[in-house]
Amino acid sequence: MGKVFAVTSGKGGVGKSTVSVGLGVAFCRQGKSVLLVDMDEGLRCLDLMLGVEKETVLDLSDVLCGRELEDALYSCPLHPNLKLIPAPADTGKIDAFSFATFAKEATETFDIVIFDFPAGIDISLYSSLPKGSLFLTVAVPDPVSVRDAAAMALQISKAELYARLIINRFVYKQSLKMKHKNIDGIIDTASLRLVGIVPESEELVMLSVAHSLKKRGKAMAAFSRIARRLDGEHILLPKIKKI
Ligand SMILES: Nc1ncnc2c1ncn2[C@@H]1O[C@H](COP(=O)(O)OP(=O)(O)OP(=O)(O)O)[C@@H](O)[C@H]1O
Numbered sequence: 518m519g520k521v522f523a524v525t526s527g528k529g530g531v532g533k534s535t536v537s538v539g540l541g542v543a544f545c546r547q548g549k550s551v552l553l554v555d556m557d558e559g560l561r562c563l564d565l566m567l568g569v570e571k572e573t574v575l576d577l578s579d580v581l582c583g584r585e586l587e588d589a590l591y592s593c594p595l596h597p598n599l600k601l602i603p604a605p606a607d608t609g610k611i612d613a614f615s616f617a618t619f620a621k622e623a624t625e626t627f628d629i630v631i632f633d634f635p636a637g638i639d640i641s642l643y644s645s646l647p648k649g650s651l652f653l654t655v656a657v658p659d660p661v662s663v664r665d666a667a668a669m670a671l672q673i674s675k676a677e678l679y680a681r682l683i684i685n686r687f688v689y690k691q692s693l694k695m696k697h698k699n700i701d702g703i704i705d706t707a708s709l710r711l712v713g714i715v716p717e718s719e720e721l722v723m724l725s726v727a728h729s730l731k732k733r734g735k736a737m738a739a740f741s742r743i744a745r746r747l748d749g750e751h752i753l754l755p756k757i758k759k760i
């Protein structure tokens with residue numbers, strides 16, 4: 518059985534899709550087979566980020582209606598072990614029952630399955646994921662987003678699911694002027710265990726042009742650390758100034 522991660526946030530635009538792709542590339546470079554599932558019905562974007570938008574014919578809704586899983590898989594040209602199932606182009610196509618069957622099959626087929634959820638909380642779909650799935654709540658270091666992560670953490674724990682925190686778009690100098698003066702303050706307010714910090718990065722803004730990350734860049738280093746932690750390794754946080 519592969520590992521399942523669900524990338525979520527209450528509010529939009531905090532970097533869920535960017536984090537999903539970054540983690541997908543990191544796991545892939547660590548030798549894993551990875552499936553990215555775009556859950557953002559009507560507003561899909563992972564096909565653009567991975568550079569497969571011209572090839573996509575089938576999507577998640579076709580698999581939920583009975584098409585073979587492999588018919589709707591698209592390989593990232595730069596990382597053949599990184600596959601995508603695009604989100605349905607229209608809304609209202611994902612029902613919890615067939616989604617649960619699909620999620621189970623995906624977990625049996627891949628080492629790592631990453632669900633990139635849209636903003637908002639959808640407990641019925643979250644609860645349809647295989648047991649042991651880990652929710653990765655993404656927040657940026659501003660107080661609104663951190664409070665949002667706390668609300669998400671509460672809902673997820675009420676549903677008896679497990680979540681961790683990823684802080685995205687971190688800038689050391691900015692962080693000194695913010696309400697939460699340090700990472701501990703963010704963790705305390707969000708009430709979630711931290712699994713990693715991703716820096717603000719020009720390279721990540723350009724992801725839908727490059728479709729990958731430089732092997733030795735700061736962004737890749739951050740995603741590699743997170744992927745290794747999620748794989749059970751004990752990886753220390755680097756000095757906060759160096760993230
Ligand atoms: N670490 C980062 N450094 C710089 N830019 C980033 C970073 N993370 C995300 N961005 C930028 O922020 C914007 C939103 O990112 P993204 O689409 O990943 O967010 P999202 O949470 O998936 O949004 P939505 O809620 O609409 O699905 C994009 O322009 C992306 O390039």
Ligand SMILES: [Mg+2]
Binds near residue numbers: 533534535557634635
């Ligand atoms: Mg997104």
